[in-house]
Amino acid sequence: MSLSAARLSIKSIMIWLVIVVSGSAMLLSTLVTNYLQHAEVKEQLLQNVRSLADMVASNVRPIMAITPTDIDEEMNRSDQLANMLHGLDSFPDVLNAHIYSAPINGQTPQMLALYTRSTSTAAESKINDLARYFTARLDEDNQVIEIIRPINIEEQTLGYVYVRMSSESFFSYVSGTRMVQVATIVLIIIAAFLVALKYGQMLANPIQDTNLMLQKVARSRDYSLRFSASNVREYDHMLDSINILLSRVEEYISKQQQAERELQTLNSRLEEEVNQRTVALKSANNELIQTLEKLHQFQRQIVENEKMASLGDMVAGVAHEVNTPIGLGITASTMMLDRLAVIDQQFKDKTLKASAMERFINESRENLNIIYRNLDRAAQLISSFKQVAVDQTSEEAREVNVKQLIEETLMSMRPRLKKVTHTINIDCPETLNVMCKAGPLNQILINLIMNSLIHAFETVENGKIDVxxxxxxxxxxxxxYKDNGSGIPTSIKKRIFDPFVTTKRGQGGSGLGMHLVFNLVTQALNGNIKLESEEGNGVEFTLTFPVTVKKP
Incomplete structure (x- = not known):
């Protein structure tokens, strides 16, 4: 199996690494050097401008110290100042110079003299912006430096000197320096590339040789080949490790070939034994299948017996329950026949009185009501029993009202339930009609209720069941379905749905009740059942299965 082609090699990595490291170091060094040198040159240039402005201020101070008394003296002072400024021709970088008077009594300063180099243009008056240029300002766009310095005698300001100097030399110096440094960086990168190329080739050649040798080993499967020593210590260590690996692979293949020969011999013997044992295994499998079939038959028979036993208990209870209303009806009808015979005799003897007839009518009405109520109760019990019995013996789906189905199940269990003081609460919408298998659901409810009566409420007098x-x-x-009984012991909680699991072993418990519930939910109803219980805190079963909903 071959891997996808890599995009980088040791040579290219070495070249790029050297170029990036050397280039980055050189660039960083250049940037720092440029910054420091340019800052120093710039500061020197600004200092020269300040010194020149201070020199001009010092030269014109004697002239500015004399206050003119008339216009001639003022004109004379202006000429002197102009001549003084023309002495700046000896400074080739000075472009303009102005002399301004100091503001007196709130008056606006006046320009007293100005100087403009013949090769430059006149500078605008700075009368309204004197404070801005008290600090030297470098204008990079126009490549000039401007500054205004005061003309002071002791603590009195006589005026201001404005000097505008060209900074072309500074920017020419900066540009030239950058060109030299860029050329230096390029030369260093080229030199680094050549060095990296040479040493990258030195590092890559042994690996290429190793790769070719490994490819030869892979193609020929000749693991007796060995690598020779290299000039690089780390490569020597790697090649020694590869040689060791090849020797171990060669040894392993030799052992494997020997093992394969032994395995072939062993396989020939095993085939004979397998053929002999296959015949015996087939016979044993047939016996096992027959045993499993019998076991499933016995299990189904036990489940059916459990269902029929439940149905038998219900039949006995319903028969006893129906006997009571029928007995009351017979008693009431017998009393009514006796009274009828008396009335008949009085009628024949013509001794029948209206009061006796009225009393007979009232007694007859009361007896007939008793007969009707008891016969109706018996009819309801028989109807409920009939529906439950049909459902238990049939797994066909039918339309049922869920609440009515639960009530019919409780009605069929009435003989057992009226012997205890436990309460059963039903929380179900009156109009919940579905299409489902009523028989399995009925059997599930009976088994869950019986499980609560027998196990959960064994030590509880007033238990509570919620459906x-x-x-x-x-x-x-x-x-x-939940109750507030004793709960399920932890020892059997995980096995509660397994067959023959019971806490009433030897006391009549078969251990099939919850197993039957699980089978009915998962197989007959295609649903699932979940159990939540803590010993001493009751039990809660959650049954969920698909149904077809019928609109009310």
Whole structure:
């Protein structure tokens, strides 16, 4: 298997590394040197401008110290100042110079004299902007330096000198310096490239030779080849390691070939043994399949027996429950026949009185009401039992009202429930109609209730059972069954749905009740069941299975 071609080599990495490091170092050094040199030259230039301005101020100070008394003296002073400024011709970088009077009594300063080099243009008056140029200003756009210095005698300011000097020499120096440094950087990078190229080749050649040798080994599978020594110590270490690896691979292949020969011999013997044992295994598998089939039959039979036993208990209870209202109806009808015989005799003897007839009518109405109520109660019990019995013996889906189905299940268990003081609460919408298999759901509820009565409420006198039914958003029926009994012991909690798991072993418990519930939920109803329980804090079962919703 070959890897994708790499885009970098040791030679290129070495070249780029040297170029980047040397170029970066040179560039950083150049930038720092430029900054320091330019700052020093700039400061020197500004100092020269300040010195020149101070020199001019010192030269004109005697002239400015004499205050003219008339216009002739003032004209004479102006000429003297102008002649003084023309002496700046000996400074080739001076472009302009002005002399301004100091403001007296709030008056605006006046320009007393000016100087403009013949090769330069006149500078604007700075009368309204004197304070701005008290510090020398370098104008990079026009390449000039401007400064204004005061003309002082002791603590009195007589006027101001404005000097405007060219800074072309400074910028020419900066430009020339940059050109020299750029050329130096280029030369250094070229030299670094050549050095990196040479040493990169020295580093890459041994690796290329190693690569070619490894390719030869891979093609020929001749692991007896060995690498020769290199001039680089690290490469020598690597080649020694590769030689060791090749020797171990050669040794491993030799052992593997020997093992393959031994394995072929062993395989020939094993084939004979496998053929012999295959016949025996087939026979054992047939016996195992037959045993598993019998086991499944026995398990299904036990589950059916459990269902029929539950149905038998329900039949006995309903028969006892129905006997009571029928007995009351017979008693009431017997009393009514006796009273009818008496009335009949009085009627034949013509001794029947209106009061006796009225009393007979009232008693008959009362007895008929008793007969009707008890017969209606018996009819309801029989109807509920009939529906539950049909559901338990059938797994066909039918349209059911969920709340009515739960109530019918409780009605069929009434003989057992009225012997205890526990309460069962049903929380279900009246109009929740679905299409589902009523039989498995009925059996599930019976087993859960019986499990609570037998196990959870064994030491509880006034237990509480809640049955909550809701329709989920994904068209599934969710039934939550919970009680406040003793809960499920931790030792059997994880095995509660396994067959033959019970805490009543030897006391009549088969251990199939919860196993039957699990099978009915997961197989008959295609749903799932979840258990939450802590010992001493009751139990909660959550059943969820798909249904077809019927609109009310």
């Amino acid at each position: 909550i039914a809701r329709l989920t958003d994904d068209q599934k029926l969710k039934i939550i």
